[in-house]
Amino acid sequence: MDIAKLLSSAHLSHEPAFLHEAVHHASEAELEALVLALLERGDNEPSYQRLLHFQALACLSALPAHSPLLPRLHATLLTLFPPQHFYETELLGMAGSALVEPVQNLLLQTDTADTSRWQAGLHTLLHIGGEQAMNALHRLLEWLRSREEFTAIVQPLQDEWLEGWKSRRFPPERFARDVLVPIFGATPRLLLRDLSGSLSGLQYLSHLAQLKIYESPELTSIQALHGHPNLRQVQLVGCPRLRDATIFTTLPRLELLDLARCPGLYDIDVLACLSPHIELNLWFSRSLKGLHRLSGLTELSCDALEDAAELAQLPGLKRLFLDGYSYSDGTHMPRPRNLHVLSTLSGLESLTLRDLTLDTLAVLAPLTRLKELHLYGCQPFTDLSPLTALSELETLSITDSLIEDIRPLAELPRLRKLSLSLNTRIKRLDMLPHVETLDISGCTNLDLQALQAVLRSSSLKELFIGENRGELDYAALPPNIDIRQ
Structure with a gap:
C-alpha cells in the first residue's frame, strides 16, 4: 500500500471510499502507519485537522485490540465529538463496533439539555449499525425516556430512525420493537419511501392508524400488517412486486384503501371481501374488470375502467371518482364506454369526472342527491341547463370546458362553492345569488368590469382571481370579499 500517496490526497476528499482499500487490504503495520500519519498531519495542518483525524478514526475497526494507537484515537474522539457534518458521521460509521462503547459513554456523560450533541451521537450509532450499536441505542433510549428532553432529542431524527430500520443495518424486528416503538409508538401516521423486502417490525407500532408507502419497487411483502388492530388508512404507491391483497381483509378498522401502480394487488375477488364501507381507490391499473363483485361498495375512485356499465351493479355508491386519463406501463388507457350508466347511480352524493368525454350533462340530471360535482376537462x-335539476348541489367545479353561458347555475339554491377555472370561453359572469366562494382563475376572456358590478350585489365572501388579479379595481369591490390568487 502506498501510504504516502494516500496521505497526500487525504485532505482532498470528504468521502471515505479512498480508505476502504487501506482498511480491508493493508497489513496491520501498514494500517497503523497510515493512522499515525493521518493523526500527525492533522496536528500539523489545523485547516484539515478535523477531516484527517476523522479519517484516522475511520480505521479503528481494522486495528487490533492491542494496538498502541487505541488510547490516542479514543482521546482524539473526545476532542472531535460530536460530528458536525454528514461525512464526519459517515467516517465514524466506518469505525464500526469499536466506537460504540466510547460514543455511548460520551453521551451518558452529556447533559440532556445539549440536544444537538445527543442527536449527533445517536445518529452516529445509527450509522454504525450492528448488534452492539443496537444494544447501545436501546440502553440510551431507555435512559432518556425519563428525561424531559426526550422528545426534543429524538423527534428531529425521525427520518434517521426510519432509515436505520429500513437500511437493515440492524435486525428489523428488534429495531422496531426497541427503537421505533419508544419513538413512534403513539404516532398515528407514518410515511415511508423506497422500502425493500418486508415491513418486518411494523406490527409493533400498534397505534398506527394511517400508513403511506411510496415508490418501493423492491418491497415484496406487507405480511407484518396482518391483523393490525388500528390501521384505518393504507396508501400504497409504486409497489409493483406486492402480490397478496388478502392482508387488507384482516384489518378490522380499515376505512380507506388507496392503491396506485400496484398491479399485483388489484384482485377484485379479494377486494370484494372488504367491508362495503371502505373507500376504495384503484389507480394506474392495467385494466379493471369485475367491479360488479364489489356490490356493497359506497366509495370508489379509479381509472382504467373499460366499461362504465359495471357501475350499475354498485347501487350503494355515494362517492365516485372516474379518471379517463390513465397511464399504465407507459400505455394510454382507453376511456370507459357506456358513461350513460351514470344516470342510474341515484344514491351518489359526490361525483368527480376527469378527462372523460361528455357530449351532454343530461346524463347527470337524475342524480338529484348530488352535493358535490367536479368536472375536469370533460x-x-x-349546455349547463341539465344541472338545474340538482337542487341539493352545494359544490360545483367545471374546469377547462367549452361552456359560455353560466346563467342556469343561478337556479341552484344551495350552491355555495363554484370553480370555473380555465374556462376561456366565458365572457360574462351573471348573478349567482347564493355562491360564497368563486374561482375564476384562468378565465382569460372574462369581462372584469361587468364582473365588478355583479360582485357588488352578490353574497360572495371569497374570490380566486388568478392572473386577472392586477386588473380589478379593488376600491370598487365590497370590503367583505377576500381576494385570493
Whole structure:
C-alpha cells in the first residue's frame, strides 16, 4: 500500500471510499502507519485537522485490540465529538463496533439539555449499525425516556430512525420493537419511501392508524400488517412486486384503501371481501374488470375502467371518482364506454369526472342527491341547463370546458362553492345569488368590469382571481370579499 500517496490526497476528499482499500487490504503495520500519519498531519495542518483525524478514526475497526494507537484515537474522539457534518458521521460509521462503547459513554456523560450533541451521537450509532450499536441505542433510549428532553432529542431524527430500520443495518424486528416503538409508538401516521423486502417490525407500532408507502419497487411483502388492530388508512404507491391483497381483509378498522401502480394487488375477488364501507381507490391499473363483485361498495375512485356499465351493479355508491386519463406501463388507457350508466347511480352524493368525454350533462340530471360535482376537462358539452335539476348541489367545479353561458347555475339554491377555472370561453359572469366562494382563475376572456358590478350585489365572501388579479379595481369591490390568487 502506498501510504504516502494516500496521505497526500487525504485532505482532498470528504468521502471515505479512498480508505476502504487501506482498511480491508493493508497489513496491520501498514494500517497503523497510515493512522499515525493521518493523526500527525492533522496536528500539523489545523485547516484539515478535523477531516484527517476523522479519517484516522475511520480505521479503528481494522486495528487490533492491542494496538498502541487505541488510547490516542479514543482521546482524539473526545476532542472531535460530536460530528458536525454528514461525512464526519459517515467516517465514524466506518469505525464500526469499536466506537460504540466510547460514543455511548460520551453521551451518558452529556447533559440532556445539549440536544444537538445527543442527536449527533445517536445518529452516529445509527450509522454504525450492528448488534452492539443496537444494544447501545436501546440502553440510551431507555435512559432518556425519563428525561424531559426526550422528545426534543429524538423527534428531529425521525427520518434517521426510519432509515436505520429500513437500511437493515440492524435486525428489523428488534429495531422496531426497541427503537421505533419508544419513538413512534403513539404516532398515528407514518410515511415511508423506497422500502425493500418486508415491513418486518411494523406490527409493533400498534397505534398506527394511517400508513403511506411510496415508490418501493423492491418491497415484496406487507405480511407484518396482518391483523393490525388500528390501521384505518393504507396508501400504497409504486409497489409493483406486492402480490397478496388478502392482508387488507384482516384489518378490522380499515376505512380507506388507496392503491396506485400496484398491479399485483388489484384482485377484485379479494377486494370484494372488504367491508362495503371502505373507500376504495384503484389507480394506474392495467385494466379493471369485475367491479360488479364489489356490490356493497359506497366509495370508489379509479381509472382504467373499460366499461362504465359495471357501475350499475354498485347501487350503494355515494362517492365516485372516474379518471379517463390513465397511464399504465407507459400505455394510454382507453376511456370507459357506456358513461350513460351514470344516470342510474341515484344514491351518489359526490361525483368527480376527469378527462372523460361528455357530449351532454343530461346524463347527470337524475342524480338529484348530488352535493358535490367536479368536472375536469370533460368536453365537449356546452349546455349547463341539465344541472338545474340538482337542487341539493352545494359544490360545483367545471374546469377547462367549452361552456359560455353560466346563467342556469343561478337556479341552484344551495350552491355555495363554484370553480370555473380555465374556462376561456366565458365572457360574462351573471348573478349567482347564493355562491360564497368563486374561482375564476384562468378565465382569460372574462369581462372584469361587468364582473365588478355583479360582485357588488352578490353574497360572495371569497374570490380566486388568478392572473386577472392586477386588473380589478379593488376600491370598487365590497370590503367583505377576500381576494385570493
